Amino acid sequence: MxxxxxxxxxxxxxxxxxxxxxxxxxxxxxGACVPFLETVSHLSSENCCISYKLQSSCIGDRHFHASIQKKGLAAFLTVIDITHRKTNTICDIQTQNEIIPLPKKLLQYTDLQICNVVGLHYEWLVVQIFCQDGIKFLICDISTNTCLVQYTHKYVPQSKLKLYECHISPDRMFLVLKQNQLYQSLYNSNIEDGESVILLNIHLQIGTCTEEPCELLHSFISLALxxxxxxxxxxxxxxxxxxxxxxxxxxxxxxxxxxxxxxxxxxxxxxxxxxxxxxxxxxxxxxxxxxxxxxxxxxxxxxxxxxxxxxxxxxxxxxxxxxxxxxxxxxxxxxxxxxxxxxxxxxxxxxxxxxxxxxxxxxxxxxxxxxxxxxxxxSVKSLKRLCYNVIVDFVLPEDIEHLPLPKSLKSYLR
Incomplete structure (x- = not known):
């Protein structure tokens, strides 16, 4: 070691x-690393979703809001980056099956939204949506405004609604959905259903995920309460x-x-x-x-x-x-x-x-x-490192692809 x-x-x-x-x-x-300071007023506002207030480090310094708009047979996911005043519209989010959200009245005492942004991995954004057939997780690419992966997790009987946090592996092959520890302690402390962590294998070719067994991890988390x-x-x-x-x-x-x-x-x-x-x-x-x-x-x-x-x-x-x-x-x-x-x-x-x-x-x-x-x-930082620090702090991950740089440098900046 x-x-x-x-x-x-x-x-x-x-x-x-x-x-x-x-x-x-x-x-x-x-730079892009600290504009979350502008969201001071949102911390005490009703417009600030609980997923942002109790966010994990994977969302970092960005405050996102997401909502679904249905137009006929089509459904669009609108993602607003409040921190940087950017709006992205993700199309074709129900190509696999129809998305029918839960009635809002079922969430009125949970402090949750129908759509909750729970993860950010460079230009990949993970949105948790409460639907009638289960909790849907959408992995969206905000650089191309497309929905890459959709996964549905069925509700556990007699269980309250949950807020998750998301972690994606560097090779983008695995996705870990972990119950938000803060939310569970504050709002959902009496529920013990053994589903604190969901390990998923991402299949980009077919746009879905398959759940992987992780009994050892479940038992370890249960032992650690x-x-x-x-x-x-x-x-x-x-x-x-x-x-x-x-x-x-x-x-x-x-x-x-x-x-x-x-x-x-x-x-x-x-x-x-x-x-x-x-x-x-x-x-x-x-x-x-x-x-x-x-x-x-x-x-x-x-x-x-x-x-x-x-x-x-x-x-x-x-x-x-x-x-x-x-x-x-x-x-x-x-x-x-x-x-x-x-x-x-x-x-x-x-x-x-x-x-x-x-x-x-x-x-x-x-x-x-x-x-x-x-x-x-x-020793003293090199010019290469100083340039790297400036670029990654001032340029958002989804915008790096648009820089006039060779592919090798773009890969280095990611």
Whole structure:
């Protein structure tokens, strides 16, 4: 797994505050990585869907709304990127079968929409739609305005409606649908149906997915009481999942310890499990976990909401809002640094939103410049890396294809 590194972040030296939260901030001045600051007013507005408020890191810094419009025998999916003021119309979304949404009155006490955007993987957008025959998941390409894949998951008898989050493998062969942990705890805490994770194999040729057995993963998540965060490893063009969880100690069930390891989706097997020592990760166990890779795969970011033994006065006053962020080496899972902040709300948007370049992060309404170190690059950044950072932060993934660049450079930017 590699040799543990001794790199350590210092929140006063390597993490510098860039700017404060401001409604008057002009988004293009800071690039495509931070215009979510413009959506301040949406956080308290009825127009802000619950899927955005409780979004996972896969949606990142973009606020999407989706709706269905039916015209005769045709149905269109309209996707509005509120953050960047863009509208996409996806055609032919019911080529496989007719889409009949649930009556809105059935969702009036759930805080859910008929259409909920639950995932974003470069130019692929994943929309969850509540229909009469089941929950439909549409994978749409917002660069070509087409629906690539459609999958229907039948409702579980006597089960409440659920909100999922989505993770897509780098090779776009596997799709993981995981129940949104925040939504389940706040709105659906009494439901235990064993369907916390759905593993799907994507078939682009026929535009659908097939469900893969993952009994070992289901049993592991059940043992961890659903307190599991996961993401695909972007460094490998495969189905390798990095997960972290909080599980009770074998000797004392009242003591929870953090674990991180690797799971192979195609084989339904765990490759390794590494215990996170309490002295290295004092914020564990927390109320919720959020796990995300930097886009280039140089580091893993683990955000923990809440702390059992807060050490600062402000964290004692705002105990539920205290967030600790750990930066891990992806090869050995060694902690390379950490920093803390207090979130404005107990659950919504508690995790840091990291820019595509991995240099900027939004934490509780403030922009930080994170100078993360890499095992390959410990010296001054090259011109190639600086250009990469600027382009990926200012150009949206679906627009990279339209840049006047060779295909090799476009592949590098993705």
């Amino acid at each position: 590699g040799v543990p590194l001794s790199k350590e972040y210092n929140e006063y030296k390597n993490i510098a505050q860039h700017s404060s939260y401001s409604r008057d901030l002009i988004a293009p001045s800071l 659903g307190r599991v965060a996961m993401t695909f490893d972007p460094r490998t063009d495969s189905d390798l999942i990095v997960y972290t969880s909080e599980m009770p100690d074998k000797l004392n069930r009242e003591i929870y310890k953090g674990h991180i390891g690797l799971y192979k989706a195609s084989r339904d097997s765990f490759l390794c499990t590494t215990g996170l020592l309490n002295q290295d990760f004092p914020a564990l166990p927390g109320k919720f976990l959020n796990l995300q890779f930097l886009r280039d795969g140089s580091a893993i970011v683990l955000a923990v909401l809440g702390s059992v033994s807060p050490t600062r006065t402000i964290s004692i006053l705002c105990r539920n809002n205290f967030v600790t962020v750990y930066v891990l080496d992806p090869d050995c899972f060694q902690r390379t640094g950490s920093f803390s902040y207090v979130s404005h709300s107990q659950f919504q948007h508690f995790a840091p939103v990291i820019s595509p370049s991995g240099t900027l992060a939004c934490c509780a309404g403030k922009i930080y410049n994170i100078e993360h170190s890499r095992s390959q690059q410990n």
